[in-house]
Amino acid sequence: MYNDLSYLEKDALKELFNLSMGRAANTMNEIFSKNIELSIPECIILPREEILKLHNINSTTITSVSQTFFSSTGDEGIGFLVFPQVNLERLVYFMTKEADLNPDSKEIQKEVITEFGNLILNACMGTIANLTMIDFKFNLAEFYEGELNKLVDFDRVKSDFETVLVIYVDYKIENENIEGYLLFMLNWSLIDYFINEVMKTI
Incomplete structure (x- = not known):
């Protein structure tokens, strides 16, 4: 099931999320x-x-x-914006170095990633909604710091979210490159629906 995506399907998904990233970057x-x-x-x-x-x-x-998001198709999922801690510290440094802020402050780090998370996750889901005609509703954003295995732990997150769409995100800020990730934890039926609807648009 996980290896069945064609090159065209993978390319369509990448283009879809690149549109989202362009929209989010303009706002940022x-x-x-x-x-x-x-x-x-x-x-x-x-x-x-x-x-x-x-x-x-x-x-x-x-x-x-x-x-957490809920679709008009009756499905739900969770979107995560994830940074390794060292990358987040670099991100916050480049976002705050010209301001009177301490980039090592946990509160500043939380504010920056929460702002990025809201913008990027909303841009992604907004683009998907526009292209696929799926409506989404969202719960409030949740902040987490710790180990990845606990973030996606079956005791913490619904066990029927068996599929993870992993999106590598390259951030270029003032000519510095920083790597982060988007993780969308879904059931396979919603992934399949996404792909089918996206393929209709190309």
Whole structure:
């Protein structure tokens, strides 16, 4: 099931989320008065139990903002914006170095990633809604700091979210490159619906 996506389907998903990133970056540029570029080099789909094998976030402290969403198709899922802690610290530094703020402050880090999370997750779901004609409702964003395995733990997150859409996000801020991730934890039927609807638009 997880290896059945064609090259065209993978490319369509990547293009879809690149549209979202462009929209989010434009908003961020206005809010933060920074030259921010966002791009998607890769999208992959994994079974939930393999998420811990992801390079760079499986053995380190991560920070995340998540939102649970509900679709008009009757499905639901969770979107996570995830940074390895060291990457978040670099991100916050480049966002605050010209301001009278301490980039090491946990509260500042929380504010920055929450703002990024709201903008990026909403941009992604808004683009999906526009292209697929699916309506979404959202719960309030939740902040998390800790280990990745606890973030996606079956005791913490619904067990029927068996599929994870992993989106690698490259952030370019003032010519500095920082890597983060988007994780959408879904059931397979919703992934399949996304793909079918996206393919109709190309």
